[in-house]
Amino acid sequence: MEKAHARQPNMAVGLTLLLALATLWGASYTFIRLGVATIPPVTLIAARTLIAGLLLIVIMGWRGIRLPTDAATWRRFLFQACLNSVVPWTMLAWGERALDAGLATILNSTSPIFTFFLTLAVTRHETLTPRKLLGVGAGLAGICLIVGVQALGGLGEQLVAQVVTVLAAICYAGAAIFGRGFKGLDPMAPAAGSLLCGAAILIPVSLVVDRPWTLAPSMSSIWALLALAVFSTALAFVIYFRLIQTLGSVGTTAQAYLRVPIGVAVGVLFLGESLSATAWIGLGCVVIGVAAMTIPARKARISAAGRFS
Structure with a gap:
């Protein structure tokens, strides 16, 4: 009886943190939309990776965790940075100069579907169950409903931005597979290491391309950048790693x-955005698809719940 009572508060904390993580990552699309209004994409993401990476280093120091020092691990951090932050975050920031945050949220949240395709092609540890087949079909239908309408209207800026946003989701899928190779390290180590590598790549590019000292960003863009780096990146990573240890990797997805x-709602409430009827249908398809790909089966849910005890 005592064990059951102890499990309920722990589960409540875990579910609260899960909702907080989804909110922080859902809000990131609105922060990016506000940031790129007066800060170029490369500079915005360079600052995001640097600030978040340094914050994680401070948190790791407080926890007594050190980054590895061998060159082989840092080369893997560098590759992970390209897949997980440098390329997709820059693509997403560039895409959101033309796209509403809500639309970017929908398109970029299809990464679990592309992860499934890549695991079939590369690691081959996934099996094509009826539920996953439903998820793949629904997710792709959602993308086609959103992007396809633009394609019928000709190759415009919105279409290119939408395609780039989907490509960013594919990069996330590749990062998820490559990230499985960091076993044995505290999960914060590859996060901090890859963010610092990302900053090392993007800062020189920003200095050459954007010349940030000539920019005059608005206060709303600066606050959005800080919120993006501190809350939607550094804090979100800390919560994510906590959930991995309690809910497990399956439950955290x-x-x-x-x-x-959540991401769509934040854009509607704070940016006054609205979705077309087709986009709303696409949203429903993507939610169904991603849920079918990530919600564990009953046995897995029971196992994940048992980790709270």
Whole structure:
């Protein structure tokens, strides 16, 4: 009886943190939309990776965790940075100069579907169950509903931005597979290491391309950048790693489908955005698809719940 009572508060904390993580990552699309209004994409993401990476280093120091020093691990951090931050975050920031945050949220949240395709092609540890087949079909239908309408209207800026946003989701899928190779390290180590590598790549590019000292960003863009780096990156990573230890990796993926409606809602409430009827249908398809790909089966859910005890 005591064990059951102890499990309920722990589960409540875990679910609260899961909702917080989905909110932080869902809100990141609105922060990016506000940031790129007066800060170029490369400079915005360079600052995001640097600030978040340094914050994680401070948190790791407080926890007594050190980054590895061997060159081989740092080369892997560098490759992870390209897949997980440098390329997709820059693509997403560039895409959101033309796209609403809500639309970017929907398109970019399809990464679990592309992860499934890549695991079939590369690691081959996934099996094509009827539920996953439903998820793949629904997710792709959602993308086609959103992007396809633009394609019928000709190759415009919105279409290119949408395609780039989907490509960013594919990069996330590759990062998820490559990230499986960091076993044996505290999960914060590859996060901090890859963010610092990302900053090392993007800062020189920003200095050459954007010349940030000539920019005059608005206060809303500066606050959005700080919120993006501190809350939607550094704090979100800390919560994510906590959930990995409590909910487990399967349970934590639930944020993937929670953040879609949250991200859309944040854009509607704070940016006054609206979705077309086709985009709303696409949103429903993507939520169904991502949920089908990430919600564990009953046995897995029971196992994940048992980790709270």
